[in-house]
Amino acid sequence: xxxxTAPHPVLKKYYESESERRPFVRALFDDAAEHYxxxxxxxxxxxxxRYRRSVLVxxxxxxxxxxxxxxxxxxxxxxxxxRILRDPGALIGxxxxxxxxxxxxRTLSIPLVQGTVEELxxxxxxxxxxxxxxxxxxxxxxxxxxGECLRVLKPGGRVLIxxxxxxxxxxxxxxxxxxxxxxxxxxARISTGSAKAELLMKYYWDTIAxxxxxxxxxxxxxxxxxxxxxxxxxxxxxxxxxxxKPV
Ligand SMILES: C[S@@+](CC[C@H](N)C(=O)[O-])C[C@H]1O[C@@H](n2cnc3c(N)ncnc32)[C@H](O)[C@@H]1O
Numbered sequence: 149x150x151x152x153t154a155p156h157p158v159l160k161k162y163y164e165s166e167s168e169r170r171p172f173v174r175a176l177f178d179d180a181a182e183h184y185x186x187x188x189x190x191x192x193x194x195x196x197x198r199y200r201r202s203v204l205v206x207x208x209x210x211x212x213x214x215x216x217x218x219x220x221x222x223x224x225x226x227x228x229x230x231r232i233l234r235d236p237g238a239l240i241g242x243x244x245x246x247x248x249x250x251x252x253x254r255t256l257s258i259p260l261v262q263g264t265v266e267e268l269x270x271x272x273x274x275x276x277x278x279x280x281x282x283x284x285x286x287x288x289x290x291x292x293x294x295g296e297c298l299r300v301l302k303p304g305g306r307v308l309i310x311x312x313x314x315x316x317x318x319x320x321x322x323x324x325x326x327x328x329x330x331x332x333x334x335x336a337r338i339s340t341g342s343a344k345a346e347l348l349m350k351y352y353w354d355t356i357a358x359x360x361x362x363x364x365x366x367x368x369x370x371x372x373x374x375x376x377x378x379x380x381x382x383x384x385x386x387x388x389x390x391x392x393k394p395v
Contacts, residue, residue, distance in 0.1 A: 153290040153368050156358035162351060166288065173286045174244050176348055177221070181247035183345040184222050187336045191328070191352070200228035200281065200310075203388055207308045213276035215239040216300060218265045219283030223252035225310070229279065230258065242268070265293045270300045281310040285355040290365065294372035301393040307374060309389040312356050313381070320384060328353040365389055
């Protein structure tokens with residue numbers, strides 16, 4: 149079993165217990181970092197960066213704000229944000245994986261910090277906006293993670309969490325499953341020659357399939373202290389969770 153607000157149960161196919169989740173996830177991203185942008189483009193059919201920029205704008209990110217991009221990885225959300233903020237000093241990227249941060253440094257000149265969302269190394273009330281792209285499934289405990297997000301935001305500050313969600317229709321789920329479970333890992337393996345890239349995509353599917361339902365994520369955001377909590381869904385697949393820190 150996982151913790152009370154774990155995003156998915158322990159996945160015994162990959163690790164034996166909750167305590168092994170964090171080292172497994174870190175090694176997974178360290179080992180596949182060089183292939184991440186490519187496999188990510190395969191998974192999003194090339195629309196990823198356009199989408200990341202548009203959701204940031206729609207959610208209220210604008211010049212003059214100070215942004216923390218949690219789980220920045222190779223910096224895909226951060227790169228989209230720099231085009232909006234137009235000031236590399238206005239945002240910080242954070243990620244536990246040294247390999248992912250190394251890749252991010254190749255294209256970004258923003259401050260990049262190694263750390264986890266569960267223990268953010270920042271002062272209280274510091275950021276206007278906090279983004280977290282496609283990493284919710286890797287947290288050990290959603291309550292702890294959201295509590296930290298709330299702490300570092302200024303009063304009135306906004307959180308935006310992007311996630312992939314299983315389609316609600318049976319047919320949608322079947323198509324999604326075939327592509328993400330069977331096709332995508334194989335394409336990742338063939339196109340990169342890397343078993344690590346294939347493993348990353350297999351794990352991607354298993355965490356999506358095992359993820360707690362959106363209502364639970366909304367509930368934990370609320371119980372962590374966020375207000376104006378909502379979920380927007382695009383194309384039945386892309387979930388955008390939003391919330392605000394009370395003034
Ligand atoms: C799928 S990648 C997403 C990267 C980027 N946000 C994007 O939109 O492409 C997930 C990232 O979450 C990071 N991660 C895993 N566990 C984390 C944690 N506890 N705190 C913060 N980041 C974490 C991983 O190292 C990885 O870089």
